Amino acid sequence: MGGVAVTTQAKLDAPRLRADFPIFEQQIHGKPLAYLDSAVSTHKPRQVLDKLRTFYETSYANVHRGVYTLSERATAEYEGAREKLARFINAPSAREVVFVRGATEGLNLVAYAWGLVNLGPGDLVVVTELEHHSNFVPWQYIAKRTGAELRMIPLDDSGELDLGELDSIPREGNVKVVANNLVSNALGTINPIEKLSAWAHAQGAIMVVDGAQAAPHRAIDVQALGCDFFAFSAHKMCGPTSVGALWGRRELLQSMEPFNLGGHMIRKVTFEETTWGEVPAKFEAGTQPIAEAVGFGAAVDYLNDVGVDAIEQHEHELAAYSLGKMAESPGITLYGPPADRRAGIVSFNLDEIHPHDVAQILDMEGVAIRAGHHCCQPLMAKLGVAATNRASFYLYTIPEEIDRLVEGLHKGTRAATGCSRTPTRRPTGRTRSAATRSRSSSPSARTATRSTR
Numbered sequence: 479m480g481g482v483a484v485t486t487q488a489k490l491d492a493p494r495l496r497a498d499f500p501i502f503e504q505q506i507h508g509k510p511l512a513y514l515d516s517a518v519s520t521h522k523p524r525q526v527l528d529k530l531r532t533f534y535e536t537s538y539a540n541v542h543r544g545v546y547t548l549s550e551r552a553t554a555e556y557e558g559a560r561e562k563l564a565r566f567i568n569a570p571s572a573r574e575v576v577f578v579r580g581a582t583e584g585l586n587l588v589a590y591a592w593g594l595v596n597l598g599p600g601d602l603v604v605v606t607e608l609e610h611h612s613n614f615v616p617w618q619y620i621a622k623r624t625g626a627e628l629r630m631i632p633l634d635d636s637g638e639l640d641l642g643e644l645d646s647i648p649r650e651g652n653v654k655v656v657a658n659n660l661v662s663n664a665l666g667t668i669n670p671i672e673k674l675s676a677w678a679h680a681q682g683a684i685m686v687v688d689g690a691q692a693a694p695h696r697a698i699d700v701q702a703l704g705c706d707f708f709a710f711s712a713h714k715m716c717g718p719t720s721v722g723a724l725w726g727r728r729e730l731l732q733s734m735e736p737f738n739l740g741g742h743m744i745r746k747v748t749f750e751e752t753t754w755g756e757v758p759a760k761f762e763a764g765t766q767p768i769a770e771a772v773g774f775g776a777a778v779d780y781l782n783d784v785g786v787d788a789i790e791q792h793e794h795e796l797a798a799y800s801l802g803k804m805a806e807s808p809g810i811t812l813y814g815p816p817a818d819r820r821a822g823i824v825s826f827n828l829d830e831i832h833p834h835d836v837a838q839i840l841d842m843e844g845v846a847i848r849a850g851h852h853c854c855q856p857l858m859a860k861l862g863v864a865a866t867n868r869a870s871f872y873l874y875t876i877p878e879e880i881d882r883l884v885e886g887l888h889k890g891t892r893a894a895t896g897c898s899r900t901p902t903r904r905p906t907g908r909t910r911s912a913a914t915r916s917r918s919s920s921p922s923a924r925t926a927t928r929s930t931r
């Protein structure tokens with residue numbers, strides 16, 4: 479074929495997409511809902527809600543059990559969803575995709591089923607200072623149980639991983655696992671998984687990727703990432719709660735012991751012993767979240783229709799817009815890398831006001847954000863705070879909502895004016911808004927100290 483192929487990415491039309499989401503038909507405190515907490519969970523479009531209802535009304539039965547028509551229909555839908563997920567992350571085979579309750583269960587599955595058998599004294603599990611507790615606590619726990627040790631890849635001053643530290647780690651033991659999120663839920667940092675996968679494999683280690691904040695927002699190719707496991711959750715990508723997926727390399731999944739034991743995951747059970755079924759059945763004990771898995775498939779259809787690249791671009795623009803606006807606003811401390819190296823997540827603190835109070839002030843304006851440690855207490859310790867505020871965006875977010883967020887922050891700042899202020903140190907990943915820096919007589923933000931969830 480002659481000529482240069484030019485692909486034009488259709489721009490996402492967020493105001494139009496909002497009409498798919500019934501939740502936006504309501505008002506909160508008399509104001510339109512500005513939902514800026516999609517990193518914790520996203521809302522559901524009619525297409526997914528309708529699919530759930532239709533499935534229950536026309537095709538529901540337990541799967542892989544009955545030989546009657548309805549069960550076969552339900553099984554076809556359930557397995558069809560698995561195929562859709564496999565295509566969505568470019569898995570070599572749908573049989574390598576295991577339905578789990580969410581990213582947390584997927585990561586626990588790997589930590590228990592792989593880690594308990596393969597880790598021991600002298601071994602190292604390498605995680606990062608950026609991990610969500612779901613990809614930190616299981617490894618810390620399994621390392622302790624097996625006598626292995628945990629090592630941390632540190633953050634640099636912009637809130638990104640400092641890979642310069644990698645060289646020293648193998649001198650301290652056998653690196654067996656590297657576990658990292660592709661996108662940080664707390665700072666929005668996009669992590670260099672391809673590099674880490676190559677490094678992990680050079681050490682003879684497996685690479686485990688927490689994809690909870692990545693799969694909803696950017697195109698995923700597990701083969702290009704070079705990882706061995708990839709976990710993600712439906713509820714963060716327009717799908718139902720209580721279902722997620724774990725992709726794993728077939729030979730690893732085959733070599734692993736099961737995680738949950740019971741019905742469906744067996745080949746043969748006698749009074750003396752049990753043998754396991756094939757992957758993925760081996761990891762799907764008991765009745766699965768069947769309708770939710772089917773709804774997950776519908777969510778993936780929806781994201782494909784919108785266009786995952788367009789979603790990524792839209793969120794990137796929103797992140798740049800909000801960082802720009804906040805940088806012009808006085809009294810804001812921003813955390814994390816510049817817009818071109820982060821996803822649609824903006825963490826910040828406001829001088830003098832505890833994050834929970836900021837979130838409450840904003841709620842009165844109809845603006846929903848998250849305030850807390852974001853299940854990243856080690857990261858909060860590194861940042862020198864107990865909590866931050868976090869605004870996170872999705873395909874239905876519009877710039878006007880960010881304007882309302884920033885206006886709400888101004889209100890909060892005006893309300894706090896006159897309070898005494900205490901200077902603080904400036905740890906990793908922090909930048910003061912330009913407007914704050916330019917007020918040279920103004921002391922900096924107080925570190926939040928109130929206990930927080």
Ligand SMILES: Cc1ncc(COP(=O)(O)O)c(C=O)c1O
Binds near residue numbers: 579610659661691
């Ligand atoms: C980066 C990251 N990993 C894991 C999880 C856990 O996801 P789930 O609660 O759906 O299991 C979250 C949830 O916020 C997350 O942001």
